[in-house]
Amino acid sequence: MTLNRRAFIGTGAAAAVALSAPMVRAAGHGKARVVVIGGGAGGATAARYLAKDGAGEIDVTLVEPTRQYYTCFFSNLYIGGFRDISSIGHSYGTLATDYGVNVVHDWAVGVDNTAKTVTLAGGAVLPYDRLILSPGIDFVEDAVPGWSVAAQNKMPHAYKAGSQTELLKAQIEAMPEGGLFAMVAPPNPFRCPPGPYERVSMVAHLLSEINPTAKILVADPKPKFSKMALFQEGWQKHYSGMVDWLGPDFGGGNVTVNPDEMTVSIDGVVEKVDACNVIPAQKAGRICEMAGVMEGNWAPVVPHTMQSRMDENIHILGDATNQGDMPKSGYSANSQAKVAAMAVRGALLGSRVFPAKFSNTCWSLIDTDDGVKVGASYQATDEKIAKVDGFISQTGEDSALRKATYNESLGWYAGITEDMFG
Amino acid sequence: MKITSLTAALAAVLVGSAAVADEIGDAERGAEIYDYCAACHEVGRGAENGIGPHLNGLFGRRAASVGDGYAYSDSLRRAGADGLEWHLRTLDAYIENPKALVSGTRMNFDGLEDAQERADLLAYLRRFSDNPRDIPEADPTARAPEVDLPPEILAIVGDPAYGEYLSSECSTCHQRDGNDDGIPSINNWPSEDFVVAMHAYKQKLRPHPVMQMMAGRLSDEEIAALAAYFKTID
Numbered sequence: 001m002t003l004n005r006r007a008f009i010g011t012g013a014a015a016a017v018a019l020s021a022p023m024v025r026a027a028g029h030g031k032a033r034v035v036v037i038g039g040g041a042g043g044a045t046a047a048r049y050l051a052k053d054g055a056g057e058i059d060v061t062l063v064e065p066t067r068q069y070y071t072c073f074f075s076n077l078y079i080g081g082f083r084d085i086s087s088i089g090h091s092y093g094t095l096a097t098d099y100g101v102n103v104v105h106d107w108a109v110g111v112d113n114t115a116k117t118v119t120l121a122g123g124a125v126l127p128y129d130r131l132i133l134s135p136g137i138d139f140v141e142d143a144v145p146g147w148s149v150a151a152q153n154k155m156p157h158a159y160k161a162g163s164q165t166e167l168l169k170a171q172i173e174a175m176p177e178g179g180l181f182a183m184v185a186p187p188n189p190f191r192c193p194p195g196p197y198e199r200v201s202m203v204a205h206l207l208s209e210i211n212p213t214a215k216i217l218v219a220d221p222k223p224k225f226s227k228m229a230l231f232q233e234g235w236q237k238h239y240s241g242m243v244d245w246l247g248p249d250f251g252g253g254n255v256t257v258n259p260d261e262m263t264v265s266i267d268g269v270v271e272k273v274d275a276c277n278v279i280p281a282q283k284a285g286r287i288c289e290m291a292g293v294m295e296g297n298w299a300p301v302v303p304h305t306m307q308s309r310m311d312e313n314i315h316i317l318g319d320a321t322n323q324g325d326m327p328k329s330g331y332s333a334n335s336q337a338k339v340a341a342m343a344v345r346g347a348l349l350g351s352r353v354f355p356a357k358f359s360n361t362c363w364s365l366i367d368t369d370d371g372v373k374v375g376a377s378y379q380a381t382d383e384k385i386a387k388v389d390g391f392i393s394q395t396g397e398d399s400a401l402r403k404a405t406y407n408e409s410l411g412w413y414a415g416i417t418e419d420m421f422g
Numbered sequence: 423m424k425i426t427s428l429t430a431a432l433a434a435v436l437v438g439s440a441a442v443a444d445e446i447g448d449a450e451r452g453a454e455i456y457d458y459c460a461a462c463h464e465v466g467r468g469a470e471n472g473i474g475p476h477l478n479g480l481f482g483r484r485a486a487s488v489g490d491g492y493a494y495s496d497s498l499r500r501a502g503a504d505g506l507e508w509h510l511r512t513l514d515a516y517i518e519n520p521k522a523l524v525s526g527t528r529m530n531f532d533g534l535e536d537a538q539e540r541a542d543l544l545a546y547l548r549r550f551s552d553n554p555r556d557i558p559e560a561d562p563t564a565r566a567p568e569v570d571l572p573p574e575i576l577a578i579v580g581d582p583a584y585g586e587y588l589s590s591e592c593s594t595c596h597q598r599d600g601n602d603d604g605i606p607s608i609n610n611w612p613s614e615d616f617v618v619a620m621h622a623y624k625q626k627l628r629p630h631p632v633m634q635m636m637a638g639r640l641s642d643e644e645i646a647a648l649a650a651y652f653k654t655i656d
Contacts, residue, residue, distance in 0.1 A: 049590065331594060338590040354587045357639075359594075361632055377635050388639055391631035404503035408595075408632075411604025415595040 031059045032348035035118050035128040037108045037287055039064030039092060041071075042134030042317030042333035044420040049341035051099040057349055061102040061126055063118070066162070067091060072192065073330045074413055075161035077365055079169045080202030081209070088161065094422035111291035113311050130344045133293070133308075134317040134333065135285025136160070137191050140297065143281035144184055144257055151259035155276040158199075159191060171275040172203055178213040179274035182264045184255050185220040186279045189298075191319045191328045193226035194374070196279055198364040201231065203277075204239040205367055217273075218245045219266050221253030226327075227364060227374055233395045234366035284320035298322035303380035304356050305343035306336050315340045324384025325376075332360045334416055339380075356380040363409035369399065371406030446510065447538065452546025455539055458531070465550050474529065481551035483508050485524075497526025500606070504629040513547075514540050515627050522618040523628060525606065571621055576614060578646035585651025588644055591636065613649040620645045 032054075036047045039062055047062040054060070068089045077083040095101040104126075110119035111131065118126045139149065139157065147155060158168040172181060181203055185196045200218055207214040216239075225231075235243045246252040251267025257278060258264075264271050283297035293299045293308040299316045300309040301323050308314040317340055318333030326332045339356040346353035361375030376390030393405065456465070462474035469476035475488040486494040486502035494502075501524050506512060516523045517540050519533040534540045592608060600607045611619075622628040623637035624645075640648070 334594055335591065338587075342587055352583060354584055357588070357591060359591060359636065361595075373632075375632055375635065377639050379639075389635050391635060400503045401505065404500060407604035409604070411597070411602075412595045414601060414603065415593060415597045415605060418597055418599065419590075419593050 031057055032129050033059045033127060034061070034130050034132060034344060034348070035126050036060065036062045036132040036134065037064075037118065038134035038136060038285065038318075039066075039069055039103075040134060040136055040318065040333065041073075041330035041416065041420055042319075042337045043132065044069075044092070044095065045334045045337035046132050046134065046315075046317060046341045046344075047101045048095055048099055048420065048422055049338055050344060051095070051101045053341065053345055053351075054349065056100075058345070059102065060100070061104060062092065062095065063104050063106060063108050063120065063126070064092065065105060065107050067105050068162075070161035070165070071330065071413075071417065072159070072161045072195070073416075075158070075165045076195065076199045076202045078165060079158075079172070079199065080205045080365065082202075082365065082368075085166060090417060090421045092421065098422055108287050109290070111287065111314075113292060113313070116313060129313070129348055131291070131314045132317065132340060132344070133285075133287055133291060133299070133314060133320065134337070135287045135320050137282040137319045137328075138285050140281040140283050143186075144255060144278050146257040147184075147259065147278045147280060151257075151278075154259035154262070155257060155278045157279055158277060159195075159279050159282075168275070168277055169206075172206060173210065175207075175211055175214055175274040177211055178215075179211065180215050180217060180271065181207070181275045181277070182217045182219065182271065182273040183277045184257065184264070184279060185218055185222070185225070185252070187221045187253075187281050189328060190279070190282045192362070193327050193329075194231075194362050194364045196220075197225055197227065197231040198366075199277070200243060200245075201234060201239075201364070201366045204235065204242050208239055208242065214242070214274075216243045217264075217266075217271065218243065219252040219255045219264065220245060220247050221255075223247050223249070226362070227372055227392065229395050230372045230393055231364075231366065234370060234372075238367040238370070282319075284316075288316065288320050295322065303382070303385045304339075306340035307343070315344060324378075324381075325387040326358060326360055326378055326385050327362065329360055329362055330416065331362065331412075332358070334419060335359055358385055361412070363405065363412060365406060365409070369403040369406050371402055371409055372397075373405055373409070446548055447541030447543070447545035449542065449545040449549060451539075452542035452544065455534070455543045456546055458534075459543075462529075465547065469550075477547055478550045480508050480513070480547055481510070483551075485512075495524075495526050495528040497606070498524050498528075501629060506629040510544060512627060513544055515622065517543065519618065521615060522622055525611075525615070525619065571618060575621070575642050575646075576617060578642055580643070580646030580648065580650030582647065582650040582654055584644070585647035585649070588640070588648050589651050592648075595632075608652065609655065611652055613653045616649040616652055617645055620648070 034050055036043045047060050050058050051060045068091055071088050074083055074088050078085050092103040096103045107121040108118050109121045116128050156164045156168040158164040204216055254267045256265045262273055264273050284299050288294050288299045291314060293310045293314055299320050301316050301321045306315045306317055308316055317336045319328040335358045342353055345351045358378035361373055363371055363373045365371050372393035374392040377388045378385045379388050463477050464470055464472055465477040469478050471490055471492045475492045484502050485506040486498045517534050520527050520529045520531055595605050596608045600609045620637045623633045626634050
């Protein structure tokens with residue numbers, strides 16, 4: 001005799017199941033409903049795991065404005081010429097056809113926490129039993145005086161991948177011989193801590209091929225940055241004399257820009273620049289504000305389940321969260337998504353819930369076959385997601401290891417994108 | 423006077439080195455056991471690569487680092503790039519069960535179960551690795567703790583549902599479709615090999631910082647759970 005779960009519910013034994021998920025069954029609709037907002041490393045992963053493991057008992061709706069999603073991770077490799085843009089683009093077809101995720105390409109513009117509904121720009125209203133927010137980042141207004149989102153075509157941020165990344169690369173390629181590229185680096189905390197410095201490396205790689213007398217100027221408000229010794233060793237080794245990094249001691253934290261004039265002022269000294277990448281200070285994606293789950297610039301979460309500390313029906317993933325020790329990275333968001341999917345499934349279906357485990361690794365490419373990495377494992381405590389153990393590449397490693405590390409990052413990219421998009 | 427004391431010191435080092443080889447095991451017995459290896463490996467004066475690489479200077483050598491174009495397996499090459507070095511401890515593990523340490527090695531050898539036989543063999547091989555850095559206290563000759571897994575650990579029956587959840591951490595990097603570019607595939611891994619390999623990472627015997635970190639925080643039960651889950655998938 002085979003009984004599937006649905007047949008089981010249909011018999012007199014339904015009470016046991018109903019007890020484990022009283023909210024949902026009492027609400028009087030058939031399946032549990034989860035709405036996921038944002039189709040990146042957090043949201044796509046959560047949607048896929050919920051649909052895959054929900055055994056047809058959870059309706060999963062994924063709201064993502066773009067049909068073609070470009071991963072921020074590896075977008076620097078496109079700038080360096082190591083990937084083409086199409087290789088970092090992904091669509092949601094497999095999530096829809098193979099996993100039954102209801103993919104809606106629209107903007108979420110409102111959350112009603114009491115009615116438990118999400119309103120979309122197109123007018124649709126989506127009811128949910130649990131809502132997962134994985135919106136990534138937005139920029140803090142006036143973080144870099146003179147810059148606003150309206151100026152993003154003159155001085156791209158390229159910190160949401162796609163057309164911005166292509167634009168930045170085109171501007172670098174169009175620099176005059178011996179020209180100046182400037183980057184305004186962001187203050188902590190921000191998406192992808194090694195990202196700006198991998199980008200500097202990739203811009204240097206590109207320029208050393210097409211414009212070797214060009215210079216790179218980095219204005220940084222932070223005295224230290226991720227993998228600093230590794231990057232500085234690499235810049236010295238591969239791009240000697242090209243990169244000038246100015247920390248706060250040299251005015252890196254006192255920057256204004258003028259996108260119309262294409263000038264950057266550092267501690268009052270005005271530089272004419274030929275291409276400029278402004279990466280402003282960041283905050284959680286705007287839907288977190290609409291859902292009322294922000295505290296300061298980020299959305300605090302309960303580490304064991306990734307639930308909002310303000311609304312237990314909302315789980316938040318990735319860059320938007322304030323969770324503790326994990327860096328804001330695609331790997332982290334993917335890791336958190338699996339914990340959240342398990343917690344949501346446990347709450348809605350009464351399935352088993354295991355202890356939360358988190359991990360992260362960030363690979364960066366410095367030059368051809370010169371890859372480095374940093375990573376850590378984490379556990380949930382009541383207070384925060386706390387680091388357990390970690391590692392980092394060492395300066396002076398041999399070229400075989402650096403090449404293996406780069407190859408490993410290629411394997412990881414294939415692995416995580418398959419984990420996200422199916 | 424100075425010359426005398428220098429000579430004495432050198433003599434002490436040489437004596438110490440020979441004594442260390444003896445401490446490892448019985449090199450004379452090891453020479454007999456080496457007959458298993460000699461079908462593929464040469465060692466000693468004039469040794470060259472054959473079916474397997476020559477074994478001169480083995481202790482302290484990076485895995486897969488013998489030159490002359492020896493064609494190592496991808497798996498051993500990867501282990502070498504990740505930092506696997508041949509020391510007493512790693513050699514002992516490799517000879518005991520080559521595939522537990524390097525999954526895809528081409529060394530077609532089931533392994534020596536007897537710890538004393540392995541010690542004797544390594545005492546013999548150690549003679550061909552004399553090198554100033556191998557003075558008694560140096561790392562390559564440090565006495566190894568036992569790395570065998572007690573049978574009760576291998577006997578743990580894993581919980582596949584827990585393993586499925588834990589496996590979601592693996593699939594961030596290891597591709598589910600079995601592609602192994604850059605990162606090896608872990609599909610279709612026999613349970614016991616899986617358990618032994620995870621413990622080898624946990625004990626930092628297998629190289630690779632990510633895997634050492636991942637395995638390092640898995641309990642014996644969690645490793646068994648993962649093995650039980652991976653057994654169920656294609």
